[in-house]
Amino acid sequence: MSRRGWFQPGPLPAANTTRKRDTRLTILGCLAAAAGLYLLEGHADPYIVHMTCIAGLFAVLAVSYNLINGVTGQFSLEPNAFVACGAYVTALLTLSPDEKAASFILEPIIWPLSVISIPLLPALIIAGILTALMAFLMGFPVFRVRGDYLAIVTLGFGEVIRVVANNAQSLTNGPLGLKGIPHLTNLWWAWGLLAVTLFVIVRLVNSSYGRALKAVREDEVAAEAMGINAFWHKMLAFTLSAFFEGVAGGLLAHLITTISPSQFTFMFTFNLLIIIVVGGLGSTTGAVLAALLFTFGGEWLRAVEEPMSLFGLDIPGIPGMRMVFFSLILVGVMLFMRKGLLGRYEFSWRWLFALFRRRPAS
Amino acid sequence: MSRELLLRASGLSCRFGGLTAVDRLDFVLAKGELAGLIGPNGAGKTTTFNMFTGRQKPSAGDLDFLGRGVIGLKPSRINQLGMARTFQNIRLFDELSVLENVLVGFHGRLKANFLSAILRLPGYAAEERRMYERAHELLELVGLSALSDERADSLAYGQQRLLEIARALATGPRLLLLDEPAAGMNPQETAGLARLVRDLRDRMELTILLIEHDMRFVMNLCERLTVLDHGKVIARGTPQQVQNDPAVIEAYLGAEAQAAGGEAPGA
Numbered sequence: 078m079s080r081r082g083w084f085q086p087g088p089l090p091a092a093n094t095t096r097k098r099d100t101r102l103t104i105l106g107c108l109a110a111a112a113g114l115y116l117l118e119g120h121a122d123p124y125i126v127h128m129t130c131i132a133g134l135f136a137v138l139a140v141s142y143n144l145i146n147g148v149t150g151q152f153s154l155e156p157n158a159f160v161a162c163g164a165y166v167t168a169l170l171t172l173s174p175d176e177k178a179a180s181f182i183l184e185p186i187i188w189p190l191s192v193i194s195i196p197l198l199p200a201l202i203i204a205g206i207l208t209a210l211m212a213f214l215m216g217f218p219v220f221r222v223r224g225d226y227l228a229i230v231t232l233g234f235g236e237v238i239r240v241v242a243n244n245a246q247s248l249t250n251g252p253l254g255l256k257g258i259p260h261l262t263n264l265w266w267a268w269g270l271l272a273v274t275l276f277v278i279v280r281l282v283n284s285s286y287g288r289a290l291k292a293v294r295e296d297e298v299a300a301e302a303m304g305i306n307a308f309w310h311k312m313l314a315f316t317l318s319a320f321f322e323g324v325a326g327g328l329l330a331h332l333i334t335t336i337s338p339s340q341f342t343f344m345f346t347f348n349l350l351i352i353i354v355v356g357g358l359g360s361t362t363g364a365v366l367a368a369l370l371f372t373f374g375g376e377w378l379r380a381v382e383e384p385m386s387l388f389g390l391d392i393p394g395i396p397g398m399r400m401v402f403f404s405l406i407l408v409g410v411m412l413f414m415r416k417g418l419l420g421r422y423e424f425s426w427r428w429l430f431a432l433f434r435r436r437p438a439s
Numbered sequence: 440m441s442r443e444l445l446l447r448a449s450g451l452s453c454r455f456g457g458l459t460a461v462d463r464l465d466f467v468l469a470k471g472e473l474a475g476l477i478g479p480n481g482a483g484k485t486t487t488f489n490m491f492t493g494r495q496k497p498s499a500g501d502l503d504f505l506g507r508g509v510i511g512l513k514p515s516r517i518n519q520l521g522m523a524r525t526f527q528n529i530r531l532f533d534e535l536s537v538l539e540n541v542l543v544g545f546h547g548r549l550k551a552n553f554l555s556a557i558l559r560l561p562g563y564a565a566e567e568r569r570m571y572e573r574a575h576e577l578l579e580l581v582g583l584s585a586l587s588d589e590r591a592d593s594l595a596y597g598q599q600r601l602l603e604i605a606r607a608l609a610t611g612p613r614l615l616l617l618d619e620p621a622a623g624m625n626p627q628e629t630a631g632l633a634r635l636v637r638d639l640r641d642r643m644e645l646t647i648l649l650i651e652h653d654m655r656f657v658m659n660l661c662e663r664l665t666v667l668d669h670g671k672v673i674a675r676g677t678p679q680q681v682q683n684d685p686a687v688i689e690a691y692l693g694a695e696a697q698a699a700g701g702e703a704p705g706a
Contacts (some may be wrong), residue, residue: 144530172583241446253683280557280558281553281557284553284557284559284568285542285546285556285563285566286546286556287542288539288542288543288546289546291532291539292532292543295531295533295535296530296531298514298530298534299514299530300515300531300532301513301514301518302514302515302518302545303515303518303523303543303606303610304515304518304519304547304548304606304610305522305546306516306547307515313553355562
């Protein structure tokens, strides 16, 4: 019984009144978040605003990566490729022709891109669709294998994209990367994308399709025997997660304004993997929570690198000390919460109410 | 045979390297039959099921289901055509709830695409409501409705077998293949299962083929038995005929037992 309070298997046919209450609370929560963003935008210093944007985008990435890795259980290691694809496509579409001509000094940029410059929104949509298309094509060879083999094959694809970005001089400007990307991403873009991503992915996961994805994760043989075409369901999760990763990549490019292949190494994927494992593989709300903790935590931990005096002992600032602490925290999480912060559970209003109801009684 | 044919296997074989697990099996099932497939361990019964359901590609032979060849189709496709199974080693979706396990069974026949599922369009919403209703009915049928919110892996062994049956029924089968449904059940549960299986056949117009080692269960329930040994059919017929067949007695008890006037299996 103790676990059941946590356990919310999809949209249970809850009484209509509680469902209405939950919807209202969710809308209220969104409004509160919007008010918070508004205040941040007006009053917080630009650095905090920047970090909040990063946090929102990482939450998008974590939620979509979790769809294929956690919900569908297909351990893949390619999001750096999808983010890179989205970032390059969007940047190449929005940069002005003059800017591009100035950047591409070794080899001029190929023709259609050299004259195109479109607004951010259509560029993001095109980037998302192209990234999804890439995932779709990649899915055919990749999902012939599973488990460790899948991880290795996708890791390879991730590297291939980076190497391509490094060498396709006339398309990506090679190792020089793209500079002077307009700073268009603000809090509303980043967190708006998070809202859209959450809407789509939570709805999908709580639908019959989500149950089918989880069934594929739990037992592929049984899922197939129950009429679920495992391949196409993996493709659905993979393509959808690539779409959002591509769009988030595009926004990331317009937030940091400079991109180069060296930003999209395996370490990028690895950070995302840490986030979704710490959040709890398969838990969407866990992925959001962990993404926020990861982004802001990294900043808070800078405190340990400052010079300080402990018990009369003067400690000089040690650069890199926060990575030591970070690792220790990760080890701690894995020791004491082996399934991550939320395990496979989701935050739900029902759970929150049950928590408050139980407390006075005990 | 007067009744309409549902499944026909001819010359169906499965070889794993040098081992012939199933050797030129000829087998027919008519609509509405309740048949059994028995034989000693390693006789090729589960391999036969795996070939029927598309999990194992036959090395040779033909397989027709509802008048069409199904060899080479994916298991999911064969299931959608109307063949559902349970597993000898239970394969539930452990981390999903009992109700969700059954709901998954309906997914293969879902008409709404994923976009309409995300947007909860009316078509999808109606299908989803219907799924929940039917899932509750099925859980009621197998007697698990009180446990619908429990995790599947928290159920007792016998209950897990019943849940597998409910999940298989959710896929809307014409033919139900049960692989050792009574394994691990106590005598009361086995009796309940026998009632359930007979009920399913009579009321849901199902055809049922089952593998079972519990001879009393098989002899009382099945109308027709096929006995496999070392991948070959050694006997066919009613339970009485099979029970007294010397080849069956030999396969189960060995030649000496037969010479010593050994009993038929389960008699």
